[in-house]
């Protein structure tokens with residue numbers, strides 16, 4: 233299963249704020265924070281799926297920036313780094329793009345019950361991320377140094 237997620241930030245060139253979204257369901261994941269996004273439908277181009285998910289889930293139009301790909305040693309294991317995807321144990325893999333809002337104000341319309349813009353120092357520790365997201369958020373933060 234391929235999942236796509238967005239690192240929605242205030243500015244693609246010099247990000248300072250990152251949007252975290254709290255899941256409402258299923259119960260095993262409820263209360264955990266994640267990058268907004270979702271499953272790619274059969275036949276759908278992943279980047280299009282991400283734009284669709286952000287429109288449905290948050291009510292925003294976005295511009296996608298660069299894809300965040302794992303490098304060996306970023307806690308993902310060599311196989312995943314080689315494939316350029318992030319492992320989601322028990323689910324599949326995730327691809328992640330930097331993104332910025334073009335139109336609209338993000339609102340938790342479907343899958344989430346809260347949204348939070350995290351300041352740079354809080355990206356990692358500001359919310360309780362889903363476990364699979366920890367290496368992703370670490371890499372997002374590292375990409376800015």
Ligand SMILES: Nc1nc2c([nH]c(=O)n2[C@H]2C[C@H](O)[C@@H](COP(=O)(O)OP(=O)(O)OP(=O)(O)O)O2)c(=O)[nH]1
Nearest residue numbers: 235236237266267268269270271320323362364365
């Ligand atoms: N969107 C997203 N999903 C994540 C992240 N981390 C993580 O483990 N997941 C898992 C949770 C889910 O098992 C799966 C994504 O499925 P989803 O339920 O969000 O997808 P969807 O919106 O297409 O949902 P649906 O049609 O099944 O309702 O990936 C993340 O950062 N973002």
